[in-house]
Amino acid sequence: MLNGMETAKLAWSRLPNSEDGEVDEVGVSKKIDGSSVESLDYEVIENHAYREEQAQRGKLYVGYYVVVKWFFALLIGIGTGLAAVFINISVENFAGWKYSLTFAIIQKSYIAGFVVYVLINLVLVFSSVFIITQFAPAAAGSGIPEIKGYLNGVDTHGILLFRTLIGKIFGSIGSVGGGLALGKEGPLVHTGACIASLLGQGGSTKYHLSSRWLQFFNSDRDRRDLVTCGCAAGVAAAFRAPVGGVLFALEEVTSWWRSQLMWRVFFTSAIVAVVVRTAMGWCKSGKCGHFGSGGFIIWDISGVLFSGQEDYSFEELLPMAVIGVIGGLLGALFNQLTRYITYWRRNYLHKKGNRVKIIEVCLISLITSVISFGLPLFRECTPCPESDPSSGIECPRPPGMYGNYVNFFCGKDNEYNDLATIFFNTQDDAIRNLFSAKTIHEYSAQGLLTFLVVTFGTAVPAGQFVPGIMIGSTYGRLVGMFVVSFYKKLNIEEGTYALLGAASFLGGSMRMTVSLCVIMVEITNNLKLLPLIMLVLLISKAVGDAFNEGLYEEQARLRGIPLLESRPKYEMRKMTAKGVCGNRKVVYLPRVVKVADIVFILKSNNHNGFPVIDHARSGETLVTGLMLRSHLLVLLQSKVDFQHSPLPNDSRGGSLPIRHNFSEFVKPVSSKGISIHDINLTPDDLEMYIDLAPFVNPSPYIVSEDMSLTKVYNLFRQLGLRHIFVVPRVSRVIGMITRKDLLIEDNEDSATVELQSTSV
Template sequence: SLDYDNIENQLFLEEERKMSYMGFRCLEISRWVVCGLIGFLTGLIACFIDIVVEQLAGIKYQVVKENIEKFTEVGGLSISLLLWAVLNSAIVMLGAIIVAFFEPIAAGSGIPQIKCYLNGIKIPRVVRLKEGPMIHSGAVVAAGVSQGRSTSLKRDFKIFEYFRRDTEKRDFVSAGAAAGVSAAFGAPVGGVLFSLEEGASFWNQMLTWRIFFASMISTFTLNFFLSIYHNKPGELSNPGLINFGRFQGDSVAYNLYEIPLFIAMGAIGKNMLLLIFDSLIPLTRVYVHRPCLQVMEAMLVAAVTATVSFTMIYFSNDCQPLGPEHTEEYPLQLFCADGEYNSMATAFFNTPERSVRSLFHNQPGTYNPLTLGLFTLTYFFLACWTYGLAVSAGVFIPSLLIGAAWGRLCGILLATITPDGSVSIWADPGKYALIGAAAQLGGIVRMTLSLTVIMVEATGNVTYGLPIMLVLMTAKIVGDYFVEGLYDIHIKLQSVPFLHWEAPATSHWLTAREVMSSPVTCLNRIEKVGTIVDTLSNTSTNHNGFPVVVKVSGSDEPPKLCGLILRSQLIVLLKHKVFVELARSRLTQRKLQLKDFRDAYPRFPPIQSIHVSQDERECMMDLTEFMNATPYTVPQETSLPRVFKLFRALGLRHLVVVDDENRVVGLVTRKDLARYHLGKHGLEELQLAQT
């Protein structure tokens, strides 16, 4: 676990008391500077990603399109299929190799991992330098910039050293996640709300302003540099990587009696995808562990995706006229007449972002119902198979595309029930594509507030704010009844001790005595070095907190609690030889500063790497100055919900359980609390991974 509660030992209190008012003001300014840097660098990364993806996709589609056009009349389209599959597999192979062989934690969207990190769970290498979608990339940038160094690059710039602790790092990672959302969707307000709703477990008002500042800088940076790239300097028309286009004219109108239809669509999008994910993910991801097999699996999926897409386009006869205002960047004629293009190719033979935009804004009649129905089913099962591969990819865009497809299909079917068979204002297919996209994504990620604002900002129109909110609330309420959200499923599959906002509703009958870990390994306030070394060596590396006790001189009473010290602190003390030598009867030991602990943060060396001689083992170590002299404690009769609320609200790592005489009887950790959850048969215990 992470320490989101500041360790108030004597060193910390002395440093804080020596700092002047101007010193605190400088620290606050530094926090704003760091947030600005996070936004700027995240925006630059998003700009780089957009340019690279646009160039690679352009090359891929242009080569395949020319090849298809060449062989359409003369035969030999199998060569075009092979070319498409090879290009798909080659690009995916590069990403899969990086993930499988170098950074497995980079697989997926990274959102569940960042969510766990902000909840207080230390996931190894989660914010190390790696590839990843924008939310994960923003968090990685924030973690590196805020610490003034990069472990991956082995560079220490000796700046922002004060922020080298879990509490400060957590706040900056929240800002990085928000900046990533802002850069992806051009939605700075939505980014802040995403970090609040889906990411951060701890919040305050000043953090809101700093995160909003980082989000604004991120989207502005992306906008500014993309305008230069597109030879339109100063024309800030590219606020995000994903551009949904603007809804204008009749397409933004809806009637009161359409709201029940929108709500029904929210119920439909409650998680068709998740119901299958929930049963298939454990089966499809259990047996593929070897990196080479993971790469081959990803390449296989890429090749099959190209084959299925090509087959769907080949057998489709949905030909539409190619008008002067067509939005398809790579229209395929295939077997259509001159001046027409294959509508199925618009959905498959484009980047997903462009396909979503065409489903939102193409004129009525652009797609026939059969095309949309086949595309929805095909893309749905491909998305199920793709999720969990060893590539840095999430479900945001696939979910939007699936939802937009079946949403537009609903709009077309509704249009057919009008008296004259025409498309009326209340059955505009683009409008229903937007609602379907919101319903599908909301059902999967279970976000309401932030996703509403993201969709409003991305479309540039607040008119659909209410319908989208109702759709998302319906998707969440109905979806929660059947199956958990995708991120919660992902977290549960990894057996991570995630703490939700509240304790299980039926847990009041449990007390701290029943959930605590005991017996507890305690240390004396003045302890023998050999005892400390043996304690650290003989206990698991997951054993990180040690209550410090003191025995009343001349009394036979058991020792009483006087503080709490961490394994990492003891490691630093042993490394710096902070000992009292009995032979010389010295009463003082080597003076350390907080800087010594910050220099070792966050990857403290293992006890096996610390050499302690036999003579040094006979020395003593005074823990008074380094322990937290005021740890949080609870009586052993405290109810589980009260323990949970204290632990969760303060971001604790350890909570000491004491008896009426302040003697240690147990220790509550994250795992002790997280193993209880409300299941179908009442309160249940989970088997959790070690933390």
């Protein structure tokens, strides 16, 4: 078995001038935030344990593995679909009770109604922020930047844990139900990712909710695929947009993509769509309290009431392009503002502790309640539009009921207050109104903008999709109103412009194109608008890109997540691999190493990978491979490989049997794992030796010192690496591989014949 390994070794002509065990302080000080962000090991560590495990596996196992992967994709779909249904039913019911109670009390006393409304909101929001700060800090925020980071190769501590999942679900119910201007889409993406990861590792080990037979996908590499399925499932569930979910995962969150994964993600999204549809059908008959046909975002603008624009004329393209430009500008501004506010809050406000976070969110809830109760009073009531019973929209709303057109102190029964209609509805209903209702005054845009800027990015689970849609559809509608009065002859619908406004704002802020376009088409059920949405998205993305980065990239940067973008920076072309390494001395391990030396090295630096060197009989120095810190810790903790002799195993008559399963080397998800300080070693243990040869990764990626940094970057990014060795020019080449060497078929004879015949 060692033969294969040895061929992978590089003859080492010149060793950098470091002594084994010497510590590189420069490397330690350059770290970003080592405590909470660590890279993942997406690379396969082909150590002896791995090779032995692979050798034992037959074809049956491969089939079983594929079946289990599909089964997990099914479970992720069902799990995320059910979580989304639960969140929606809860939000709708809490909001429903809140609005019914408030409106019942308002008939008797305005002040009492106001107090009750404020108190209910405060309780809901407080419960949300309390859960997050005390129980699941990793569940704060939308979660998409962290998941994007995870799929890019960096693990933020705690993002995929069971308690984060629970915190996320209950936190978003509290914050959205409590009336904060935040969406539940980001949280659903995070929820899907958590469900996927937990399923992959067979449940939560900490809370003893795990099952051994499910512990199948516990390497970072396998988990990556499951988490991708989870993200797509989240979006599919949030918007009831299965194809949009797949494209969102592809365009926005993942860094690596393959066609097999696409099929599985597509399958998961389809399952989510079925689960959500079934649950909604079941709820329609009134079994789910206030939860009716609303809740899940679906604005069918092909309905009778808001017929949606069937066609558009050439003159309209200009105002639509203007919407795109406005979307790009406002989106970029939104990102910039968010950046400043988040920066300020992180560095000044949140440093003061959890109590400040709780007070902050409660204060925002209070302000939101005051605004939503106060502003509608300044608006005049409008007569109800012609209502269509089949659309489920009631105007005037029956007393004691909640949803849609709100009669807020209007003199007549068949009138409604447009601003109250926005404020006293769940966001999904409010957006439905924006896309349809006939009159929305600018004032609502100002009101929305004010509190959106304030609410954005608080310490509660928050999505930016729905707030973005609300801002966008508000100004889109304003442009629509202007266009209607300008081109009187044309049959123009304001709702169409609201929709385009929403698309443009999201495009300008999130910088997605294909996925957003499909999501918008899926949620509005109007395919005819597709070319317009495409136009608007392209313009808004281009305009936004001229100013700053997309929202999630900005957020990831603020959170200290070292994302590798898809393209290297231009300057990298002039830099070389050696230039980046500088004069830092490399921290090496010898092949047979004293336990005390390992402990010293691990304690004196934070590096996670160490080259292992050996001396050939000829006296030549060989690099045996890469040893990970986490694997060293496993060896130190188990102690079974300790030996008294400082000689390698094979020099003492054959290699010893491997005493570890490959799964022992796998680090639990999203946790810091064990630390060198947790391991107890006796003075006798410290005097022992370990032969590292069976545990190293014998085939690490190696680049030559003068390779340009652009190439290194692309290698790193495309292969999802964690470490690369930089070596001097190699002295020998033992072979050459070309494309055709890699076309190996099951039957090798036929493959050779085929290749020969094609090359003639």
